Structures are given as C-alpha cells and as structure tokens.
Amino acid sequence: MKDYTYKITDASTRSISFDEEKCIGCNRCVEACQIDVMLPSTEGKCPILVWPGECWYCGACVMECPVEGAITFRHPLMNQARFIAKDDLKKEAE
Amino acid sequence: MNMKWPYNNEAGKLQEDYCDVLVVGGGLSGCFAAIAAAQKGKKVTLLEKGGISRCGSSGTGFDHWEMACTNPGSKVDPLEMTLALEEEQDYYSNAIGHYIEARDGWSCLEDLEKWGGKIRDTEDEFKGAAFRDEKTKLLYAYDYNARYTLRVFGTTFRPALIKQLNKLGVRICERTEATTLLTTEKNGVKTGSGVIGFDTRTGKITVYHAKSIVLCMSRPARIWLFNGDIPGLSEFRPFQSIGTGHAMGWKAGMEFTMMEKSIRGEFSAYGRSFPPYGTGNNHNTWYAATMIDSRGVEIPYVDRDGNILKSVEERYLPAKGQKFFLKGGVIDEPKYEWRGPETLPFDKLMEMGYKLPFYADLTSMPEMERKAIWGLMVGEEAKTRIPVYDNYNSRGFDPKKHILQSYGTGWQSAAFLEQERQLFGAPGGIIHDWNLETNIRNVFAAGDSLYASDCAGFACTSGRWAGKHAAVSADKDFEEVDIELINNEKKRLLKPLENKDGYDWRELGLAISKAMQNYCGGIKCDDTLKQGLKLIRSFKEEQLPLLKAENPHELVRVHEVSDILDVSEMILCASLDRKCDSKPLSFKRSDSDETVADKENAYLVISKQNNEVHSYYRKHRFYGDIEKEYEAHEVKE
Ligand SMILES: Cc1cc2nc3c(=O)[nH]c(=O)nc-3n(C[C@H](O)[C@H](O)[C@H](O)COP(=O)(O)OP(=O)(O)OC[C@H]3O[C@@H](n4cnc5c(N)ncnc54)[C@H](O)[C@@H]3O)c2cc1C
Ligand code: SF4
Ligand code: SF4
16 A cells, blocks of 8 residues: 655644644644644654644634643634724724 | 655555444534443444544533423423424424423433533522522523523533543544445345444544444535635534535435525635624624624614613513523524514614624623623633633633624624525434434434434434434344445545545535535526536546545545535435425525425425435424324333
8 A cells, every 4th residue: 555645735824833842742632633633743742733724713622732822723814803992982983 | 745644554454343333423412322322231332533522513612502491490391392493493393303302401411410511500600690590500591581591511511421431331433434334225124234434544444333323423514615725614513524424324325304405604714704603793602792883882682572672681581471582503583472582683773874893792781691601601612712712812802891893794793695505504414203213224313413403402312312222223133234335435435545646625625615506506496406416426426536635634535525525416406306495494496386385395305225316295293293202212211
C-alpha cells in the first residue's frame, strides 16, 4: 500500500492558535476535536493545525485543554458580531 | 511539502468484530441507546466517527430540555403535548417520538443526574427567580407557568454519559466512520446483519457483525450549503454529520419519509449568517431578551392577540385563557392556540418607523433573567461556552453595559436566499414503528435521524427506547453477511488513494450544492428535478471515481461526498414524486397539480429496492392510539 502523506490545507480563516510556551504537547485538544482538524506533533510539541477550514467552531479543543491559555479560539473577522456600550448608542446616532 | 502521516497505515487491513447490539453514532441518542442495551445485559459496541469526549451536536453542551411533561412542575400532560405538536405541525409530526419524549424525558434527566450531570440549581445561584422551583431547585424556560421545558447544565452531560458507558462495559470504537449497512434477505424479509467501519486515522476496515443495530448518525447536511474554503462553517450541525445513516439506509433499501421537505437556510455560520447564539436575538437560548432599535427604543413584545406586554415577567406567561404556549428549537410561528409572546413582526416594525440595526439589550432586564441568558443559557448551550461566552467576555462584553447587534432581517441574524436550503425544522428522515424499528428487521434508529425529529430530549428518550428494543431483539444468532459487498466496499473506500491525478473532494462538494440550488431550490418543477437527478447521478458515476486522497482523513471527506450524492438523489426522487404544493413541508412547485392535493396530504414514503426507486403514500396518524401503543410497546425493566 502506498504511504500516507499530508500537506497543510490553508484556508482563509484560522480558528485556533497555540502558545508554544504554555502548551505541554499532551494532545488532549487533538482527541477532543471531532473532525481531526489537527494532527499530533510527533515531537512532543504543539499539535499542527492541518485543516483549518474544516473547523466548525465548537470550542471543544479549548474546553479540554488542561493549560489555561495554551490554545486560543478566535472567530473569523467576518463573524465577529458587534457590541457597543448602550450609553454610546446616542453618541453613534449623532 | 508532503509530510509523514503520524498514525499507522492499515490500508487494506480487514478485521472482524462481533457484538450483540451495535450502536452507530455516539451523540446523545447513541449514548442513551448503548447504555439502555448494556443495562439489559447485552454486549454492546458503540461506533463513533469523531472522538467520544465531545462528539455530536451537543458535545459541548445544550441549554434547554423540551417537553419533559412528567417533571414534578409540569402542568401539561404528555398526550396533550403530543396532540398539540401534531396539530401544530399539520400532522407531519413524529408523534411516536414526541410521546416517548414527553413521557420519558423526566426519567432520562433523572438518569443523567444519577450519572453525574447537573439538572438543578444546587448552588442556589437563582434563588427567588420566577423560573425556579424552590423545592426541587429545577429551572424552567419559556412558559414559566406550564413548566414543561427545563433549563439544564448541558456541559456536564457528556462526561456523565461517558462515565456510565464505561461503567457498563460498552466498547467504544472512536474515530470509526460507519460506511455501509449489511443486510441479509430470507423469504422476502430483510434483516440487518452488521456494519462496515472505516478507521479515520489508519484506514483499517472492520466488519462489525451484530444481532441488532441502532442507527444514531443524525441527519444530512451540506446539500445546498457548501463553502470549499471554509467547509466547517457551511452548516449548523457538526461537520462530520452529513447523513451517512441516511445514505447507508437508502442503499440497503430502508424507507424514509418527508425527504422532499427542506426550508430556506436558517442557521449556520456561513457567509450570510453569524455564529449561532452569538448575535443579538430573542429566540431559543436568548428568549426573552429585550430588543431595542438603533435609537435605543424598546421593541414591544405582544401576546397572541396583539396586546402589548408591559413587563418582562409577562413574556414568560401564557395569554389570558391559554393553558400553555409552545416555544423552542423547532417551533417558529405557532398557530394561534399555542402562540406565545413574541416581538412584533419585522415588517410591522419597519412600518412603525423602528430603525435598524436592532440590538439585544440585557442591560435593562431583571438581574435573574439577564444571568439566565448570559451565563446559564449562553454558556451551557452547544458551541457557546468557549465561542460565545468566554470569547465575548474576553473581548470585553459586559451584559450589564453592552448591547449586542442583530443582523439580517431583524434578529434572525441570517439572510439566506430561497435556494440556499437546509434539512431543518423537523425535516424528513427514517420512518419507523413503535419499537423505533425500521422496515429492515433488527435495524433501529433514534435521534435526529428519525423523520420530523428534533432536540436533545427527543434524542435521549428515543435512544433509550431504541436501545431497549434492540436488546430484546438481539436474542438470536448472527446473520450472514454479504462477502461480495464487503469486498466491493473495501475497494470503493480506498480507491481515491490510487487517483494520483484526481481532483479534490471540495470541487465536487461545490458542484453538488450548486446543482441542488439550481435544480431543487425554492420552487421546483418536474423538468428541473429530472435534470438535477440526471446531473447528480452523473456526478456519482463519472466524477466521484476521480476524487483523490492522500490519507484516511481525506478519504473520509471523499466518502462523505459520496453519501451527500446519495442523499441528494433521495431528495430529488421524493420531490419528483410529490406533485402538489405542500405548505407544511415548505414544498413549492411551479407545475403543482392541485387535483392530487387530498391524496398527497400524507407521508410520502420512499425507498430504493434493487436499484429502483419506489414510493407510496401513508396516511397521517398511521401510528394508532398513542397512549395504548406506547404501553403495548414499552419494554418493562
Ligand atoms: C449548536 C446546537 C445547539 C443545540 N441546542 C439544543 C438545546 O439547547 N436543546 C435541545 O433540545 N436541542 C439542541 N440542539 C439539538 C440537539 O443537540 C440534537 O437534536 C441532538 O443532540 C441530536 O442527537 P443525535 O444523537 O441524534 O445526534 P448527534 O448528537 O449529533 O450525534 C450524531 C453522532 O453521529 C456521529 N456520526 C455521524 N456520522 C457517522 C458515521 N458515519 N459513523 C459513525 N458515527 C457517525 C457523529 O460524529 C455524532 O457524534 C442543538 C443542536 C446544535 C447543533
Ligand atoms: S473548535 Fe472544535 S472543530 Fe475547531 S479545532 Fe477546536 S475542537 Fe476542532
Ligand atoms: S490540550 Fe492544550 S496543552 Fe495539550 S496539546 Fe492541546 S493546546 Fe497543548
């Protein structure tokens, strides 16, 4: 059988990022992800985000990470809903 | 640069496995089915395509449990609720499932609590709130008088379910994509004999022989909505749930109904939409948030007679003379009898001079109601703990100070086109009897895969019911499996590895969604449906064999496209066979034949036998006397 290989399939958005200083390379996030959008690093480092476009933005990877701040979730810019202080409504209207 | 695959390479390896009850899909319905069958002493295997820790629609939580009509506070009787839903849904309603849901929901919640889930306000965080029962500490949603829907701590349920599965010795096979339903036929009776599973990391193929099978793989998606760049945002339900259960059933001769029903897209985070529950709105998780317009003027809530409600409390109470109102995931605009409080319709607001954009304004709500929405509901809901609650908090959102904008027409925060459709709002699915058994013997189904199903409570209760029946019918020998089919499937599943110069699965995904938008959009007719069917079938025969993959992950994506093609075929065939418009099914034709309206006011049941599509109409209420049938089919402890 032929060898399996992979390439990082870039997408125009990336939901998650790792803090290399904080990540302990436990791969709990990899196991939590339904879609396997990450692959474990074989060198005990942060997982590799291979298929960022397939992420469904559930946050399970962050929920299961044992180290605060090792993995961070972010919505695509187009999906960042706007909120403002209510007091600023009037000012905006002017 | 091509990198080395970190998992083993087991392509070509074929393994056999045996169990009494095989449950396929590890979401809510699958977990409940597996637990119920194991409690009956059966050897149970659970296949899950993703990882068990947070899989399924509700893997990261859910915030409300509907129709728990036997909970200690409920003022609605299970039968009354089921009949109300039947009428509300114009008899295209899954009354079998809804009655089981209404009657058994509370005991499933009690089970979840026993196993470690949180269903009560044990910390007294909401002491004194109008939606709290002080004695039981249960928290209610929507109709605070009728109290049949509970606010729950859904993020705690997944770990509790896994603990219980392990305790009962259920064998969990994660990262296993079920691909094929195996059946045998004797004297004209088809029986399920097993399922083929594909290891999504190594490519190993396993034949799971089972005495009975429960299908819990949710429902189809990515049919009309697909984005090749960010496919994960295309739909509302989990990316890996694309209706494989439907596709494998279709290929094995299983019967489906209401497959011609689709609605204009409502929910996803696709280009025209925003993250679910993450924008200003007053539905579902956010009911009954105060809404204001861009001048800061409050948008009035009215009762079913159009009377303006003066206080926030009244938004949670039925109208004068009304026993209860219907609200929740699947109920959009209920009939007068069950219509609850709602903000004025969008068009009316425009007429009255309200200014866009609108905002959800929790700042002016009573503290308990604000905390119930921002914290309890947004926080315990699926995909909200991290993506909305934590994410917005870290961006500085303060519910006492900030207002959150709505998009689209008003507060639906989505603006899909008529041809951008979804199987949503109690869509079609597997048709079943009172045992939740399909037309294929010993193959059961539960949860979102059933026709006209919806919601977490429905999934748990139907899963438990199907699991018990599967256990009862597992009292027999293993059936034979079809060796030729297994060998052909093995080839099919691995073929894309050989297509060096093939093309990417996403290209075909895009072509399917465009074809379905063009030929099976908002308004249908025989000519376009036939064209569409021809195109979809040519994709299956000519294009699918050209797709390539370099590893098991990409193979799974190709398998999914194959399943989406089967489901598209099913939808096109069902649409062709319904000749007359149907409002309850959101089904519209330019060549509607009104002369068959009466005959067609029924369930269109469709299946594929020996490569030929068959359909017939089945009368509404085919399930008989609801209470009597429930009791006749209940598996006693
Ligand atoms: C964001 C969101 C919020 C929701 N909030 C609520 C709520 O608050 N209250 C409520 O009542 N309902 C809610 N729902 C609906 C509810 O979660 C679902 O109706 C319910 O979880 C369905 O359960 P299920 O078991 O049928 O399917 P799921 O829980 O979706 O499970 C299906 C499982 O099958 C697996 N699978 C799919 N294909 C295969 C295959 N080929 N082989 C093996 N496994 C496979 C999937 O990986 C998945 O784990 C929400 C849904 C979503 C998406
Ligand atoms: S947010 Fe969900 S889908 Fe995306 S990487 Fe994390 S676990 Fe996977
Ligand atoms: S779970 Fe957290 S610590 Fe572990 S590998 Fe993932 S990011 Fe790193």
